[in-house]
Amino acid sequence: MADLGSITLLLSLALAAYAAIGSLVGQWRRAPELVVSARYAAYLTPLMLAVSTAVLVAAFVTHNFELRYVAGHSNTAMDPWLTWVAFYAGNEGSMLFLALVFSGLSALAVWRAPDEVRPALPYTTFVLMAITVFYIAVMMTMANPFFELPVAPLDGEGINPLLTHPGMFFHPPTLMTGLIGVGIPFAFAIGHLMGGQKGDEWVDTARVWALIIWGTLTIGLLLGAWWAYTILGWGGYWAWDPVENAGLLPWLPLTAFVHSIMVQRRRGMFRMWNIALIIMAWGFAMYGMFMNRGGPVPSVHSFGQSTMGWVFLVFLGVNLVVAFGLFFWRYSSLKSAAPLESHLSREAAFLLNNLLFLMIALVTLWGVVYPLITDVFRGVIITVGRPYFDVVAGPLFLALVVLMSVGPLLPWRRASGSSLLRLMRFPIVVGLGTAGASVVLGAADFIPALAFGVCGMAAAGIAREWAKGTQVRHAKGESYPVAFVKLVASNRPRYGGYIAHIGIIMVAFAATGSSFYSVQDDFSLAPGERAVLGDYEMEYLGSTSEIKSDRIEHSADVMLYKNGNFVKRLQPGFAFYPSFSMASTRAGIRQTPIEDLYILASEFTDDGRALFRVHINPLILWLWLAGPVMVFGTVVSLWPERQKAAVAIAGLRDAHASD
Amino acid sequence: MVLVFSALLAVFVIGIVAIPFFRMPKKADTFNPQNAKSLRSRRESIYQALETLRLERELGQVDEQEYQRQLLEYRRQAAITLQQQDRVEGDQQELEVLIEEEILAARARIQERDAPKQGEA
Numbered sequence: 001m002a003d004l005g006s007i008t009l010l011l012s013l014a015l016a017a018y019a020a021i022g023s024l025v026g027q028w029r030r031a032p033e034l035v036v037s038a039r040y041a042a043y044l045t046p047l048m049l050a051v052s053t054a055v056l057v058a059a060f061v062t063h064n065f066e067l068r069y070v071a072g073h074s075n076t077a078m079d080p081w082l083t084w085v086a087f088y089a090g091n092e093g094s095m096l097f098l099a100l101v102f103s104g105l106s107a108l109a110v111w112r113a114p115d116e117v118r119p120a121l122p123y124t125t126f127v128l129m130a131i132t133v134f135y136i137a138v139m140m141t142m143a144n145p146f147f148e149l150p151v152a153p154l155d156g157e158g159i160n161p162l163l164t165h166p167g168m169f170f171h172p173p174t175l176m177t178g179l180i181g182v183g184i185p186f187a188f189a190i191g192h193l194m195g196g197q198k199g200d201e202w203v204d205t206a207r208v209w210a211l212i213i214w215g216t217l218t219i220g221l222l223l224g225a226w227w228a229y230t231i232l233g234w235g236g237y238w239a240w241d242p243v244e245n246a247g248l249l250p251w252l253p254l255t256a257f258v259h260s261i262m263v264q265r266r267r268g269m270f271r272m273w274n275i276a277l278i279i280m281a282w283g284f285a286m287y288g289m290f291m292n293r294g295g296p297v298p299s300v301h302s303f304g305q306s307t308m309g310w311v312f313l314v315f316l317g318v319n320l321v322v323a324f325g326l327f328f329w330r331y332s333s334l335k336s337a338a339p340l341e342s343h344l345s346r347e348a349a350f351l352l353n354n355l356l357f358l359m360i361a362l363v364t365l366w367g368v369v370y371p372l373i374t375d376v377f378r379g380v381i382i383t384v385g386r387p388y389f390d391v392v393a394g395p396l397f398l399a400l401v402v403l404m405s406v407g408p409l410l411p412w413r414r415a416s417g418s419s420l421l422r423l424m425r426f427p428i429v430v431g432l433g434t435a436g437a438s439v440v441l442g443a444a445d446f447i448p449a450l451a452f453g454v455c456g457m458a459a460a461g462i463a464r465e466w467a468k469g470t471q472v473r474h475a476k477g478e479s480y481p482v483a484f485v486k487l488v489a490s491n492r493p494r495y496g497g498y499i500a501h502i503g504i505i506m507v508a509f510a511a512t513g514s515s516f517y518s519v520q521d522d523f524s525l526a527p528g529e530r531a532v533l534g535d536y537e538m539e540y541l542g543s544t545s546e547i548k549s550d551r552i553e554h555s556a557d558v559m560l561y562k563n564g565n566f567v568k569r570l571q572p573g574f575a576f577y578p579s580f581s582m583a584s585t586r587a588g589i590r591q592t593p594i595e596d597l598y599i600l601a602s603e604f605t606d607d608g609r610a611l612f613r614v615h616i617n618p619l620i621l622w623l624w625l626a627g628p629v630m631v632f633g634t635v636v637s638l639w640p641e642r643q644k645a646a647v648a649i650a651g652l653r654d655a656h657a658s659d
Numbered sequence: 660m661v662l663v664f665s666a667l668l669a670v671f672v673i674g675i676v677a678i679p680f681f682r683m684p685k686k687a688d689t690f691n692p693q694n695a696k697s698l699r700s701r702r703e704s705i706y707q708a709l710e711t712l713r714l715e716r717e718l719g720q721v722d723e724q725e726y727q728r729q730l731l732e733y734r735r736q737a738a739i740t741l742q743q744q745d746r747v748e749g750d751q752q753e754l755e756v757l758i759e760e761e762i763l764a765a766r767a768r769i770q771e772r773d774a775p776k777q778g779e780a
Contacts, residue, residue: 001661003661003662003665004661004664004665007661007665007668008665008668011668011669011672015672015676018676032679032683033679033680033683034679036679036683037676037677037678037679037680040675040676040678040679041676044672044675044676048668048672051668115696115697116697116700265704266704266708409720410720411712411715411720411721411725412708412711412712412715413725413729414721414725415720415721416722416725419719419720419721419722422719423719423720465718468717468718468719469714469717469718472717472718490710490714491707491710491711491714494711
């Protein structure tokens with residue numbers, strides 16, 4: 001069966017290469033048959049990779065340890081539900097997953113391409129398939145999942161214990177899809193440049209794909225934070241780890257892009273800027289791949305044994321040189337169709353938003369590469385940790401949230417200072433009220449009170465928009481619920497964006513609470529002893545140990561009380577995997593909208609004592625709730641709008657006639 | 660077994676990829692910014708801009724003077740687009756009428772040509 005996997009990999013490589021070359025040659029030689037044939041090859045590529053994937057998954061299910069990859073990432077003791085996780089748990093499988101997802105998205109993008117982008121579609125297909133060729137070729141030569149061992153072992157090594165978590169079903173696939181998916185809007189941008197189109201034909205299609213990928217990447221990052229929070233056992237969710245940062249880096253210019261592309265869509269402005277942003281986003285995504293696969297900084301998130309980092313670095317370099325080369329070649333055709341009419345306009349707010357996102361990206365990048373630079377030039381590795389990122393990125397994120405409160409209140413083209421001040425009155429009052437309330441509730445420090453105030457101001461700005469819009473519709477005879485729904489439906493990109501903004505405000509709210517007001521303490525308790533932290537009291541009842549085929553599971557039995565009242569029974573513990581010399585933690589968490597009580601049981605001694613680390617982490621729940629809100633906002637933004645011109649056109653004709 | 664299946668797969672793939680060389684699909688990858696579809700799309704985006712402008716006025720984001728200025732500009736753009744659209748769609752309708760007339764004339768010629776033969780029979 002493994003042979004079938006290898007053959008379909010080879011077929012997919014041949015198809016992708018043919019699709020790339022055929023598209024380009026067919027376009028140059030004006031041979032539409034060749035272009036269409038190449039397109040069919042692009043459709044078939046993911047089918048062949050799907051067969052390869054099915055073969056690999058079948059090898060895991062049947063414990064085919066002849067395959068080195070299967071033997072290295074599973075064993076007979078592995079729970080069957082982990083088969084899907086094992087598929088992409090290692091370098092080889094994740095490369096296959098990336099190739100499958102990217103070729104599938106590419107085929108969909110080419111198949112569903114609207115008429116506007118069709119003249120440049122062969123170039124776009126070339127870019128998409130060239131990227132696919134790279135992934136398949138690297139996989140086949142450096143990380144082949146179908147490599148067969150000369151002698152099959154009786155049992156495999158098993159799956160990495162840190163991956164035995166429900167979050168692993170979704171975090172790696174969404175994050176990898178988000179990273180590689182940036183290549184889709186990138187390909188439309190490069191196709192546009194190669195095709196020499198002079199207008200904004202690529203914008204709508206790239207916007208749709210960028211939003212889909214943005215939503216996926218956002219969910220991937222949040223799921224990663226959830227996974228880290230529940231299994232890594234340090235009580236936090238974001239450590240500014242180099243590979244975490246590598247996932248965040250493309251998200252920043254991509255977020256800037258989904259904002260500024262609206263300006264190009266609406267006004268034909270920021271043409272160069274948008275192309276530059278999507279190139280940067282793709283560059284950062286490739287940088288993430290480099291960091292993940294043999295990059296210079298080890299991380300809990302990376303494939304440590306991989307040595308293919310340099311290949312990704314070269315690929316990143318080639319991509320940037322070619323993309324920026326095309327950018328400068330077509331420079332003259334990328335001039336804005338309209339000037340910026342006022343610095344007090346929605347366009348200007350989008351530009352400022354873009355600059356802030358880029359500044360965050362640059363300071364994050366600097367924090368990631370600085371240890372490498374000191375290592376190369378001074379021979380010492382200086383670790384750049386959380387204090388640096390908190391100091392430099394924190395205020396920039398706060399400035400973005402401030403901008404989120406002003407931006408929605410600004411009209412396109414031009415606003416007057418007096419009208420903006422009038423519109424800002426309500427958000428400012430709410431912001432001051434929120435800051436005051438947070439001080440009353442115990443946020444004594446200036447910075448967190450300011451951050452809570454800014455969150456309140458941004459939420460009030462959006463709420464004002466919704467309330468006023470609903471009121472206007474209600475005045476025309478619609479009931480309030482109908483008026484609200486119709487308001488959102490009347491301009492989905494705008495109001496879907498506001499819903500996503502609510503999600504971002506929730507993230508800022510949770511990050512402020514958990515960053516400034518988390519407390520922790522360590523306790524060594526014998527059975528029957530109690531410990532107190534804040535309003536909580538925990539009673540350690542005893543521990544249990546269970547020997548399983550591949551691990552030893554230890555768990556503590558803890559009764560939790562708050563202000564003297566029983567609230568929950570928790571079983572924090574960990575599982576030790578002897579073959580990996582590694583433990584995976586299971587935190588005991590009592591979660592409420594106000595705070596998490598988070599208990600780790602890190603050690604059990606022979607005399608029955610247990611060592612606990614207890615955290616009180618405020619507002620964490622809002623971080624997890626933000627994910628679905630942002631996805632919902634993205635879906636609303638993307639939902640196709642009904643063509644309304646037929647209704648409007650009569651009005652326009654009348655208006656024209658009356659002029 | 661695997662080799663036979665793989666060979667069949669390869670034949671299937673080559674067959675699909677070769678189809679366009681024998682039977683080219685009708686849809687061509689052309690896009691003319693002056694065609695009816697793109698003009699409709701432009702008209703739609705002007706309409707959306709007008710809708711947003713109206714909403715911004717209702718929300719108190721733009722004052723009356725700015726609203727009137729932008730409204731006038733969008734109306735001018737809409738009028739130009741409508742004129743172009745009328746011309747293109749008019750041309751298309753004219754072309755369709757011409758084709759229809761040609762078909763009718765051709766049919767009539769065929770009928771005239773065949774009529775004596777039928778009479779002879």
